[in-house]
Amino acid sequence: MKKRLLIxxxxxxxxxxxxxxxxGSRWLEVCxxxxxxxxxxxxxxxxxxxIVLLGGVQxxxxxxxxxxxxxxxxxxxxxxxxSEQELIWEPFFRNLGMWVIAKPIHSGQLEALAMQxxxxxxxxxxxxxxxxxxxxxxxxxxxxxxxxxIGTTSNGMGGAAFPGVEAGMQxxxxxxxxxxxxxxxxxxxxxxxxxxxxxxxxxxxxxxxKTFLSRELAIYFAQRKLGGNPLKVxxxxxxxxxxxxxxxxxxxxxPNLYSWVQDIDERLHDWIRSQxxxxxxxxxxxxxxxxxSVQLSPQEVDRHIVVHEASGLxxxxxxxxxxxxxxxxxxxxxxxxxxxxxxxxxxxLIDTAPDTTDATIQALFFAEQVVMVGNPVVDSIENxxxxxxxxxxxxxxxxxxxxCMNRLQRKEMFTLDEIRAxxxxxxxxxxxxxxxxxxxxxxxxxxxxxxxxxxxxxAKDAIEALGKALLPLEEEADGSGKKKEKERASLxxxxxx
Numbered sequence: 001m002k003k004r005l006l007i008x009x010x011x012x013x014x015x016x017x018x019x020x021x022x023x024g025s026r027w028l029e030v031c032x033x034x035x036x037x038x039x040x041x042x043x044x045x046x047x048x049x050x051i052v053l054l055g056g057v058q059x060x061x062x063x064x065x066x067x068x069x070x071x072x073x074x075x076x077x078x079x080x081x082x083s084e085q086e087l088i089w090e091p092f093f094r095n096l097g098m099w100v101i102a103k104p105i106h107s108g109q110l111e112a113l114a115m116q117x118x119x120x121x122x123x124x125x126x127x128x129x130x131x132x133x134x135x136x137x138x139x140x141x142x143x144x145x146x147x148x149x150i151g152t153t154s155n156g157m158g159g160a161a162f163p164g165v166e167a168g169m170q171x172x173x174x175x176x177x178x179x180x181x182x183x184x185x186x187x188x189x190x191x192x193x194x195x196x197x198x199x200x201x202x203x204x205x206x207x208x209x210k211t212f213l214s215r216e217l218a219i220y221f222a223q224r225k226l227g228g229n230p231l232k233v234x235x236x237x238x239x240x241x242x243x244x245x246x247x248x249x250x251x252x253x254x255p256n257l258y259s260w261v262q263d264i265d266e267r268l269h270d271w272i273r274s275q276x277x278x279x280x281x282x283x284x285x286x287x288x289x290x291x292x293s294v295q296l297s298p299q300e301v302d303r304h305i306v307v308h309e310a311s312g313l314x315x316x317x318x319x320x321x322x323x324x325x326x327x328x329x330x331x332x333x334x335x336x337x338x339x340x341x342x343x344x345x346x347x348x349l350i351d352t353a354p355d356t357t358d359a360t361i362q363a364l365f366f367a368e369q370v371v372m373v374g375n376p377v378v379d380s381i382e383n384x385x386x387x388x389x390x391x392x393x394x395x396x397x398x399x400x401x402x403x404c405m406n407r408l409q410r411k412e413m414f415t416l417d418e419i420r421a422x423x424x425x426x427x428x429x430x431x432x433x434x435x436x437x438x439x440x441x442x443x444x445x446x447x448x449x450x451x452x453x454x455x456x457x458x459a460k461d462a463i464e465a466l467g468k469a470l471l472p473l474e475e476e477a478d479g480s481g482k483k484k485e486k487e488r489a490s491l492x493x494x495x496x497x
Contacts, residue, residue: 002025002026002027002028002029002114003027003028003029003050003051003114004029004031004047004048004049004050004051005018005022005028005029005030005031005049005050005051005052005053005110005114006030006031006032006033006034006040006043006044006047006049006051006052006053007030007032007033007034007052007053007055008033008034008035008040008052008053008054008055008057008065009033009035009053009054009055009056009057009081010035010055010056010057010058011035011055011056012033012035014033014055014105015030015032015033016033018030018105018107018110019033021106021107022107022110022111025107025111025114027111027114027115028051028107028110028111028114031047031048031049032047032049037057037060037065040052040065040069044069044072044073044076049076050075050076050077050114051076051077051078051079051110051113051114052069052076052077052078052079053079053081053105053110054066054078054079054080054081054098055081055103055105057395058395060397061365061394061395061396061397062080062093062098062395063080063092063093063096063098063365064365066078066080066093066096066097066098067096067365067366070097071338071341077099077113078096078097078098078099079098079099079100079101079110079113080093080098080099080100080101081101081102081103081105082100082101082102082103083102083103084102084103085393086393086394086395087100087102088390088393088394089390089393089394092361092365092394096362096365099113101113196345196346196347196348197346197347197348197368197369197470197471198341198348198350198366198367198368198369199217199347199348199349199350199367199368199369199370199371199470200349200350200352200363200364200366200367200369200370200371201213201214201217201349201350201351201352201370201371201373202352202354202360202363202364202370202371202372202373203354203372203373203374203380203384204354204356204372204374204383204384204386204387205354205374205379205380205383205384206354208354208373208374208375208380208406208407209373209375209406209407209434210351210352210354210373210406211239211243211244211245211248211351212248212406212440212443212444213371213373213404213406213434213463214235214245214349214351215235215245215248215249215351215449216449216450216451216463217349217371217463217466217467217470218233218235218313218315218347218349219308219311219313219449219451219452220451220463220464220467221233221347221349221467221471222308222311222312222313223311223451224467224471224473225473226346226473230312231346231347232314232344232345232346232347233312233313233314233345233346233347233348233349234301234305234313234314234315234316234340234343234345234347234348234349235313235314235315235316235349235350235351236257236315236316236340236348236349236350236351237257237315237316237317237318237351238318238350238351238352238353238359238360238363239318239351239352239353240257240318240319240325240328240353240359241318241319241322241325241326241353242318242322242353243317243318243319243351243353245315245317245318245351246306246315246317246318247447248444248447249308249313249315249447249449250447251306251308251315251317252306253306253317253318253319253320254320255303255304255305255306256304256316256317256318256319256320257304257316257317257318257319257328257336258319258320258321258324258325258327258328259304260300260301260303260304260316260332260336261327261328261332261336263300263303263304264294264296264332264335265332268290268291268294271290272290288331291331291335294335295335295338296335296336296338296339297339298339298340298342298343298344299343299344300339301316301339301340301343304316310452311449311451311452314345328359330358330362333358333359333362334362337362337363337366341366347471350363350366350367352364367400368400369400369401369402369470370400370401370402371401371402371404371466371470372384372387372388372401372402372403372404373404373406374403374404374405374406375405375406375407375408376405376407376408376412376413376414376419377413381414381419381422384403384423385422385423388401388423388424398429402430402432402466402469402470403423403425403429403430403431403432404431404432404433404434404466405419405431405432405433405434406434406436407434407435407436407440408433408434408435408436409435409436416431416433419431430469432462432465432466432469433462434459434462434463434466435458435459435462436459437457437458437459439453439457439459440457440459450463451463451464
């Protein structure tokens, strides 16, 4: 049976050329082309493609689109068509379970992938001992070690077509096989109100105060209200081996991410044994098939968090033992992030490691907003510039990134204007400065957040300004029912001169 291909590309000529080239193909047929995101959502429902080709997309980043589309249509296979310059982004696309092909696009490339997908689907259907709704191995070929095969069903219809399998998964403690549900992304300026805000804090160099800023922003959000109710805020430590978020708040590190991973694997092993198989006997391909049937319940996170009593902040901490981080695999991270995305939290803030590992990349693509943190020294500035260059070449939406210079003092070697020029930022793009002082140092060493300090601090005002920019909320009313007057500009503004 031919695989149906939907093309998302700003250039209508791409679809017309491929439709002509594949007219006689026995493996592939073009079922439509779209040029925008909203149009693509409609086409996914109406045209029912098997494969989506993501070409040039001006209004969104392809990796993010892949993740959003996959949540609603888990059976789809995604292909990123990259120019020569964009191929530097290939490892990141592969980590998201996407196939990557080079431009110019030839029908032979797509036909070969469609043929392999058809073959793998046929092979997976021969495993009679496996659940009917388990995932095909289409993503296993040519996708590296990323999120391959996750959420793909052997009949191309999604897991909802197999209620018996779903019941079995629920009995094993999972919420069931991946079910296709409409999932529309938040689009700034579209009039839609985002239910939650997903924020990743990242810094490409260690020691710049990234965890400090993550802690303070999380505490700030936990103190805010929406509709008269406090925001439900979760902070996640995705620095899997050397994370210190729990230490920064004097919190216990049990339970943690690893306890959740253990729980996932224990239930998955029980599920496999219920089919008369032993987990250790499964090949890598068979293991991926089983993983593809899993969907975690969003309520699961409640069993693995610790609470910071003074602020009400919920925290999902990194593993207690560095060796445990080695046992956290890509599929664990994908399942956990998917559960978090559907959880009851209003704000989810992820603190990452200063690297480009799978966990960090997934956290960057998971986020609606990224806070990139550095300090005004040469190596930190250079690392941020290199990351910004890479993201620009990959068409990552720069409006999603907020830049923060931490630990600024009265006199620095570089001014913010010089740093802005080096980063090649638009004049309207703001760099948020966070001043350094003795109270900040004391806060870091004692585990008492600056945002809970009873007095007025320049660093506290600066973090509040960044928090308001990330999540604008209506001004809260005072006891008389009147809105609070706009606060007078704080003294830290001199840092921007």
